[in-house]
Amino acid sequence: MNQLEGSSLAVVLPVALALYFLASLVYTAIYNIFFHPLAHVPGPKLAGATYLYQTYHCFVGGSRYYVKIKKLHDIYGPLVRITPDEVHLSDPDNYEKINYVGSKYGKSALYDAFGIGYSTFSTRSPEVHRIRRGALNPFFSRKMVLELENIVQIRAEKLTTLVKQAFSAGKALNLHYAFRSISVDVITDYAFGQCYDLLDRPDLGETFFDMVQGIGPTMWLFMQWPGLQKIALGMPPAIASFMSPPVGQVIQLTAHCRKQCAAVKEAMDSGRAETRPSIFQALLSPQEKDVDYVIPTVDDLKDEAYSVLAASADTTGNAMTVAAYKVVSNPEIFAKVKKELEAEFPDPNERLSFVRLETLPYLSAVIKEGLRLSFGVPGRLPRDVPEGGATFNGVFIPAGSVVSMSSWVLHQDPEYFPDPLKFDPDRWLDPKEARRIDKAFVPFGKGTRGCVGMPLAYCELYVSLGTLFRRFPTMKSNVLTPADLVYDDYFSGYHPTSATKFHVTGSI
Numbered sequence: 001m002n003q004l005e006g007s008s009l010a011v012v013l014p015v016a017l018a019l020y021f022l023a024s025l026v027y028t029a030i031y032n033i034f035f036h037p038l039a040h041v042p043g044p045k046l047a048g049a050t051y052l053y054q055t056y057h058c059f060v061g062g063s064r065y066y067v068k069i070k071k072l073h074d075i076y077g078p079l080v081r082i083t084p085d086e087v088h089l090s091d092p093d094n095y096e097k098i099n100y101v102g103s104k105y106g107k108s109a110l111y112d113a114f115g116i117g118y119s120t121f122s123t124r125s126p127e128v129h130r131i132r133r134g135a136l137n138p139f140f141s142r143k144m145v146l147e148l149e150n151i152v153q154i155r156a157e158k159l160t161t162l163v164k165q166a167f168s169a170g171k172a173l174n175l176h177y178a179f180r181s182i183s184v185d186v187i188t189d190y191a192f193g194q195c196y197d198l199l200d201r202p203d204l205g206e207t208f209f210d211m212v213q214g215i216g217p218t219m220w221l222f223m224q225w226p227g228l229q230k231i232a233l234g235m236p237p238a239i240a241s242f243m244s245p246p247v248g249q250v251i252q253l254t255a256h257c258r259k260q261c262a263a264v265k266e267a268m269d270s271g272r273a274e275t276r277p278s279i280f281q282a283l284l285s286p287q288e289k290d291v292d293y294v295i296p297t298v299d300d301l302k303d304e305a306y307s308v309l310a311a312s313a314d315t316t317g318n319a320m321t322v323a324a325y326k327v328v329s330n331p332e333i334f335a336k337v338k339k340e341l342e343a344e345f346p347d348p349n350e351r352l353s354f355v356r357l358e359t360l361p362y363l364s365a366v367i368k369e370g371l372r373l374s375f376g377v378p379g380r381l382p383r384d385v386p387e388g389g390a391t392f393n394g395v396f397i398p399a400g401s402v403v404s405m406s407s408w409v410l411h412q413d414p415e416y417f418p419d420p421l422k423f424d425p426d427r428w429l430d431p432k433e434a435r436r437i438d439k440a441f442v443p444f445g446k447g448t449r450g451c452v453g454m455p456l457a458y459c460e461l462y463v464s465l466g467t468l469f470r471r472f473p474t475m476k477s478n479v480l481t482p483a484d485l486v487y488d489d490y491f492s493g494y495h496p497t498s499a500t501k502f503h504v505t506g507s508i
């Protein structure tokens with residue numbers, strides 16, 4: 001081959017590859033729009049044609065595809081095709097058709113993007129999930145939460161100390177981070193038997209939470225291009241951190257979880273007892289398990305630990321932040337909360353027990369509004385349609401397609417929540433109305449795949465908020481704008497890094 005032929009090949013080859021790529025993109029788009037089994041579902045043509053539409057909204061302007069999806073429902077109705085293979089639903093009547101106990105709807109391929117395939121959270125098959133979830137359930141049951149309530153009470157006392165220290169020094173306390181730290185300290189103490197003690201750090205865990213938030217975008221990246229995940233996570237940590245700090249952080253956090261799991265397994269193998277049963281010990285023990293239960297390896301356990309940590313931190317933190325901010329910044333609501341708490345707990349320094357706090361109707365309504373407007377997981381929860389397909393609002397969706405619903409859409413449905421963005425505890429006070437609107441209230445999901453940590457989350461919310469409101473009745477908050485309270489969706493919702501964080505000031 002002479003030099004001329006070599007150089008023309010160097011030009012022709014990339015052009016040919018580009019043309020091939022373009023042609024296959026056009027071919028796929030035409031197929032998706034006109035011949036795909038979901039071609040009959042309404043929605044923007046571009047969203048049905050290519051995944052790049054979703055990618056654009058997940059990366060540009062914060063990760064806010066969930067906001068766009070709600071707007072698409074206003075245009076297209078209760079079913080919207082949001083990717084070539086996925087239909088988003090907005091009618092609350094459909095929620096329990098998908099999310100019921102014993103549901104045959106498995107989790108979609110999106111869950112592979114988390115890279116924690118063994119975890120109960122990411123397990124896609126309903127059959128395998130039933131066995132894994134069965135092993136996890138007893139550890140997070142209400143009974144167990146009541147037995148281990150002291151773990152939460154210790155953090156409520158620490159929070160009291162932190163507020164007192166800040167107020168007596170004339171300083172503001174950053175509750176945004178303090179609430180998240182409570183959540184991580186509780187779960188690491190409760191489930192791992194080894195507390196991270198973020199509340200004791202001078203930055204209240206800010207660096208830890210910045211790291212967790214930094215991991216977020218990689219999830220969308222791996223979802224869009226799954227091949228990247230194996231390459232990225234297989235890299236030596238130092239190289240990964242150099243090439244992509246967030247991927248380095250994923251590797252670092254998983255390595256940390258793995259180390260904890262290995263230490264417990266080693267202790268169990270050598271017959272050393274833990275001071276208190278941990279989730280690892282429970283999962284490694286064959287007692288009271290399904291006959292098909294397979295004892296997990298250390299790597300499997302690491303997936304479970306990582307998922308429980310990630311699932312609990314910002315979800316609980318967001319709910320506490322929204323509830324507390326809305327109460328403290330609204331004197332009328334704050335006055336009602338204080339009156340109810342003072343009547344039940346005349347001595348502000350007594351321990352406010354979870355079961356007594358739960359009986360207070362107004363505080364309970366405040367917590368429900370906090371959960372409603374913090375949205376739990378704001379984005380969609382995608383599920384594979386099982387064999388036989390399914391019909392939603394008269395539209396048939398074939399098996400193998402993905403259907404999804406989201407709290408962001410349901411929690412703002414005006415038929416259930418008039419003036420939806422108003423923080424209005426009163427809407428929960430009439431028991432008949434509360435039962436009606438409960439249908440569209442899904443912060444924890446529902447059914448078989450609903451949140452396993454719900455009893456623990458409620459305990460944290462009641463005890464931390466009840467204690468704070470009772471002991472600091474004159475505290476004031478800084479002012480947050482809607483832009484400070486919006487979420488970037490990385491499955492958990494994260495306030496943008498540039499957002500002003502929730503602080504309180506006051507005197508003691």
Ligand code: HEM
Nearest residue numbers: 120121311312315316376377381443444445451452453457
């Ligand atoms: C206010 C706090 C919380 C909210 C709003 C929340 C919300 C949710 C939601 C919506 C799901 C369903 C996710 C899906 O379908 O993919 C879920 C699942 C899950 N949550 Fe939570 N969560 C909270 C706290 C916790 C805590 C404290 C834990 C700790 C144990 C936890 C552990 C889990 C796990 C392991 C799953 C997966 C369950 C399964 O697939 O069987 N969550 N959570």
